[in-house]
Amino acid sequence: MKFIYRLFCSLYAVQQWATRRFTTIGWGVLVLIALSALVGLDTKQTRAAQIFMLLLAMAIVAIIYSLRFRYRFSAERILPRFATVGSKLQYPIFIYNRTNKKQSGLKLLENFADPRPNYAQFKQMLRLERKKHRFISLSLLYYQWLKAIARQRKATAKTVDIPTMLPDGKTKVTVELEPCHRGSMRLTGVTVARPDPFGIFNAFKTVSLAQSLLILPKRYQLPPLRLSGGRSAQSGDVALTSSVGDSEEFVSLRDYRPGDPLRKIHWRSWAKTDKPVIKEEQNEYFVRHALILDTFLTKKSVSVGKNSSPVFDSNSKRRENLQPPSLHQENKILEEAISVAASFACDFQTQESLLDLMFVGQEAYCFTAGRGLGNAEKMLEILAGVSACGDRQFDRLTQTVLSRVSLLSGCICILLAWDEARKNLVNHLQTLNVPLLVLIIAEEEDTTEKYYGDNIHCLRVGKIQEDLTIKLASVI
Numbered sequence: 020m021k022f023i024y025r026l027f028c029s030l031y032a033v034q035q036w037a038t039r040r041f042t043t044i045g046w047g048v049l050v051l052i053a054l055s056a057l058v059g060l061d062t063k064q065t066r067a068a069q070i071f072m073l074l075l076a077m078a079i080v081a082i083i084y085s086l087r088f089r090y091r092f093s094a095e096r097i098l099p100r101f102a103t104v105g106s107k108l109q110y111p112i113f114i115y116n117r118t119n120k121k122q123s124g125l126k127l128l129e130n131f132a133d134p135r136p137n138y139a140q141f142k143q144m145l146r147l148e149r150k151k152h153r154f155i156s157l158s159l160l161y162y163q164w165l166k167a168i169a170r171q172r173k174a175t176a177k178t179v180d181i182p183t184m185l186p187d188g189k190t191k192v193t194v195e196l197e198p199c200h201r202g203s204m205r206l207t208g209v210t211v212a213r214p215d216p217f218g219i220f221n222a223f224k225t226v227s228l229a230q231s232l233l234i235l236p237k238r239y240q241l242p243p244l245r246l247s248g249g250r251s252a253q254s255g256d257v258a259l260t261s262s263v264g265d266s267e268e269f270v271s272l273r274d275y276r277p278g279d280p281l282r283k284i285h286w287r288s289w290a291k292t293d294k295p296v297i298k299e300e301q302n303e304y305f306v307r308h309a310l311i312l313d314t315f316l317t318k319k320s321v322s323v324g325k326n327s328s329p330v331f332d333s334n335s336k337r338r339e340n341l342q343p344p345s346l347h348q349e350n351k352i353l354e355e356a357i358s359v360a361a362s363f364a365c366d367f368q369t370q371e372s373l374l375d376l377m378f379v380g381q382e383a384y385c386f387t388a389g390r391g392l393g394n395a396e397k398m399l400e401i402l403a404g405v406s407a408c409g410d411r412q413f414d415r416l417t418q419t420v421l422s423r424v425s426l427l428s429g430c431i432c433i434l435l436a437w438d439e440a441r442k443n444l445v446n447h448l449q450t451l452n453v454p455l456l457v458l459i460i461a462e463e464e465d466t467t468e469k470y471y472g473d474n475i476h477c478l479r480v481g482k483i484q485e486d487l488t489i490k491l492a493s494v495i
Contacts, residue, residue: 023157024141027164031135039128039212045081045219048074081220085213088222091117094209098230101399102174102204104237104358108196112209116184125181126212127192130225132205134172136164173204173234181211198234201357201403205231235399236354236361239484242491244366244456272296306372306428311420312360313434313441314378314408316353350407352460355480356433357402359458359487363431364388364398375423376401379408383419413440421447429454445475456491 041049055071095113102108116122136144144167148155179192198204208228212221272285275295288296364376376386376398388398417440420430430453434441437459448455457475460483476490 020142020145021138023160024138027141027161028135030161031164031168039210040221040223042214042218042221044217045078048078048219052078077217078219081215081217084215085220085222088213088224090120090122090224092211092224092226093117094226094228096206096209096228096230098206098232101233101235101396102196102198103235104198104201106198108198109193110196112192112194113189114181114184114192114209114211115189116187119186121186122181122184124213125184126214126221127179127181127194128210128212129176129194129196129206130208130210131172131174131176132207134168136167136171140167170200173200173202174198174232178212196232201234201236201354203231203404204234205229233400233403235403237358238365239358239362239487241362241366241487244491272298307375307426308372309375309377309420309423309427309430310360310363311416311430311432311444312376312378312402312405313356313413313416313432313436314353314380314405315411315413315416315435316350316407316409351480352435352462353407355478355483356435356460357405359460359478359483360433361399361402362487363433364402365395372428374398375427377416377419377423378405379411379416379419380406383415385419385423413444417444417447420444424448424451424453427453430456432457434459 052071052074055067055074058067093115095115097111097113099108099110112127114127141164144163145155145160148160148163174196176194176196179194181192182190184190206229209226211224211226213224214221272288273296275284275297279297283297285296285298360376364374374388376384376388378384384401386398386401388394424447430448432445432448432455434457445455445457455474459475459477460480461477462480476486478486478490
């Protein structure tokens with residue numbers, strides 16, 4: 020297994036070197052060299068042998084010529100804090116010519132941090148493939164390897180032409196970056212490339228310029244949404260975001276009565292009146308919603324399908340068709356669930372309310388935004404780093420939600436499947452009369468959504484925006 024891992028690492032390194040070093044013309048020359056070499060095996064084809072020698076000589080001269088590219092450059096990249104999956108990003112890079120010679124015909128390439136998976140990740144990928152396929156070919160495994168590299172690289176950047184640079188001058192180029200996967204993207208520097216006179220091979224000069232960029236999840240447009248549910252009493256004045264412990268809204272002052280806690284004594288008034296005075300307070304009431312994100316990928320997870328055995332719903336009166344998704348489908352479903360959660364976190368109105376984001380990763384997490392406690396940008400940063408949870412039970416999320424249910428005015432549940440554990444969570448919340456909106460992310464076409472119940476909807480992978488627009492219209 021280690022041999023295969025090292026082989027894949029070497030193949031990728033060679034592939035990257037050849038892709039960046041050889042120009043489009045250079046690849047054409049390599050193809051012609053290979054063809055002329057095959058034809059030239061016939062000793063009677065002297066013309067093919069001559070073409071082979073000519074093209075080979077040109078390629079060798081081009082590679083040797085690249086060794087003479089010893090000019091000095093420096094660079095400054097102005098990178099924003101965030102990018103979003105699916106939205107192209109443009110940013111400027113300033114290139115400084117540190118020589119006294121005019122430079123022209125140069126190109127700029129972005130250098131990403133090494134995206135190759137480590138050995139432990141490779142073994143995990145191999146285990147997943149063995150679960151899906153009885154026999155694994157090296158070509159299929161290498162294809163999955165390239166997909167894993169793309170996920171870890173996070174984005175792609177186009178090669179940019181650099182305008183003519185004057186001696187000791189600078190120029191500005193605009194780089195276009197296309198984010199493909201959420202998470203932290205790392206750049207190690209930029210490379211200035213100069214093709215040889217034949218246009219076959221690029222000479223490189225690399226400038227170290229380490230920076231990082233957080234790529235936020237893809238977001239969808241949501242219709243105006245207002246969940247039912249009234250205000251709930253909260254333990255703590257949310258305006259005092261830095262305080263710790265219970266706090267209530269001040270109402271009035273009154274005389275001390277036996278049994279009043281000492282913490283409620285108003286010391287300044289006591290000093291003025293020479294008798295103990297108590298602060299009267301009341302609980303703060305406001306709207307607080309929970310955004311519950313399901314991150315559990317297990318073999319027992321099920322998604323909506325057409326051909327599977329029926330399962331009773333929470334009322335044991337309705338049925339729906341369920342079938343287990345593949346591991347590849349689960350990853351797609353999780354990414355779509357995070358995108359839907361990001362859409363709610365970004366668009367949900369929290370000026371006069373709170374929004375609690377709850378999910379389980381290495382442990383149970385609850386992050387709050389609204390009324391000065393945080394903003395949508397912070398929640399998007401958190402969602403950019405969410406990963407699947409495969410070593411815990413879904414009940415952990417249920418316990419986290421139920422421990423805070425007394426504070427909640429309503430819940431938005433984004434689920435990866437519809438099984439007994441997830442139905443139990445929904446049943447608990449319905450029993451406590453908590454207003455709900457449940458969204459189930461499914462891979463296949465939904466034909467049984469009517470059996471779920473009110474405010475429980477299925478969103479199909481690939482048609483998330485369409486389903487959000489149509490199905491959430493009934494919740495407005």
